[in-house]
Amino acid sequence: MDMTLYLRRGPTTLRKKRKFGKLLLLLIVAAGLMVLFPFRNIIYPEIYFDMNTSSQRSKEMAFAPFVSPSNYHQASEKRQHKCGLPKSCPIGTFAFNIRSGAANAIPPKICFNGQIILSSSLKNADDGLNIAVINARTGELIRTGTFNMWHGEVESLIQFLKAVEKDTLVLIATYDDGATKITDEARGLIAELGSASINKLKFRDNWVFAGGKGISGRSPFEKHIANNRTNNKYDNWPELLEMTGCFPQKMD
Structure with a gap:
């Protein structure tokens, strides 16, 4: 009886361990993506700017999270000719x-x-x-x-x-x-x-x-x-x- 129970419980325990391992891996990947997300325009500039080509204003705002407000204002002014x-x-x-x-x-x-x-x-x-x-x-x-x-x-x-x-x-x-x-x-x-x-x-x-x-x-x-x-x-x-x-x- 004990052997039977052990054999039945053994695979169940292994499956639980595998599920826990997959969940842990997904959590690690998600955490990594959250860390890398703010730097997406540095790592994948061509993809990021393709998403913002609808207008010049969109391109300008793409820089906003990565510069101080004063620097962003100066960067915008440089695009405007006298x-x-x-x-x-x-x-x-x-x-x-x-x-x-x-x-x-x-x-x-x-x-x-x-x-x-x-x-x-x-x-x-x-x-x-x-x-x-x-x-x-x-x-x-x-x-x-x-x-x-x-x-x-x-x-x-x-x-x-x-x-x-x-x-x-x-x-x-x-x-x-x-x-x-x-x-x-x-x-x-x-x-x-x-x-x-x-x-x-x-x-x-x-x-x-x-x-x-x-x-x-x-x-x-x-x-x-x-x-x-x-x-x-x-x-x-x-x-x-x-x-x-x-x-x-x-x-x-």
Whole structure:
């Protein structure tokens, strides 16, 4: 009787030991996976990033668990090019973005070297010609001015332009009307900055320009669209103009 019981219980005991061994092995594997999980992007980068290719934001957030908040913020900023340009400007140039005003509702905006220097929020953009003068060597903003060419005085514009010194950059954007009261003298001063379109600027045309005092020839940074009620986007005003580029820095 005892032998029979022993023989019957023997295999049962072995099966229990085997089950316990399998369970222990599974627990060890699970613990190992939990330890390795935070480092999955290091061990299997191609698999990890394939799961996060749906958007640029997803790729950026993939780094979030592995860097400090300040470093992550800096890493995100490096992916953003100055003034919204699609590519970074080469060394020795300044990035810029100029937008004319949309009809008489949305004022113009000028961004230079990653900083907004003229906009409605800065309270230095208004009807007429909006101008920013910048040091061509350092990229520092010297001054801005806005000149109403519908009911303002053109003399203030002329004095502003005459005060522009050599080796400075000049960025201009229109809003509403930038031409009604402009004179040949004012047009000539702007042409000396490298503008080819200033002489044909008319009532409510949209125009953006980037040039400089002492520039040789015509600036490649200029856009102009005529006010034509047949083709206008905003009834009495043409569509908004936007121009981006990399302006060469003045070297000593």
